[in-house]
Amino acid sequence: MPDLVYKSQTPLVEKGSTTLIITCSSNTFYPYMREFLEKYLQLPEGTYDYLSVPGGPQFLMLTEYLPKFAWAGQRWVKFLIEKHHLKKVILFTHEDCSWYHDERMVPAFLQKFGIGASGSGTASVKEKQMEDLKKMVESIHGLVSPIAVDAYYAEKETDGMIGFVKVV
Numbered sequence: 001m002p003d004l005v006y007k008s009q010t011p012l013v014e015k016g017s018t019t020l021i022i023t024c025s026s027n028t029f030y031p032y033m034r035e036f037l038e039k040y041l042q043l044p045e046g047t048y049d050y051l052s053v054p055g056g057p058q059f060l061m062l063t064e065y066l067p068k069f070a071w072a073g074q075r076w077v078k079f080l081i082e083k084h085h086l087k088k089v090i091l092f093t094h095e096d097c098s099w100y101h102d103e104r105m106v107p108a109f110l111q112k113f114g115i116g117a118s119g120s121g122t123a124s125v126k127e128k129q130m131e132d133l134k135k136m137v138e139s140i141h142g143l144v145s146p147i148a149v150d151a152y153y154a155e156k157e158t159d160g161m162i163g164f165v166k167v168v
């Protein structure tokens with residue numbers, strides 16, 4: 001018989017959820033996003049459904065390049081929304097996301113044409129991410145309707161803090 005190694009300090013509480021958060025699995029970004037959810041959106045831990053994968057909601061745009069990723073991701077999203085009767089989806093992407101710098105995930109020709117022709121890499125990657133977020137929001141609307149969708153971009157501020165910009 002396996003030994004019990006740990007027990008929670010409080011009993012199980014079903015807090016209910018009306019919101020699905022879709023975000024990148026970045027460990028660096030995670031604590032600030034949780035803070036933003038709690039302090040700004042009044043969504044304490046345990047009150048939302050949470051889908052965290054590399055690149056975050058990027059999978060919503062992969063229907064052509066990585067269709068199996070897109071297929072699985074879209075089914076997870078649909079399942080959660082329908083099963084838990086969710087009313088809202090919130091998408092997050094962030095500055096310096098590894099996804100945008102990996103040719104396996106964002107094909108090289110897209111990086112060349114979509115990003116950085118001007119030479120100032122950071123600004124144009126940011127622009128691309130903002131544009132992509134809008135497409136991801138459309139993709140959610142195409143999957144299930146009607147549903148509210150918001151989208152945020154997180155970036156490093158000059159003082160080292162993490163700022164959140166509402167894109168949609």
Ligand SMILES: [Zn+2]
Nearest residue numbers: 024026097098
């Ligand atoms: Zn990321």
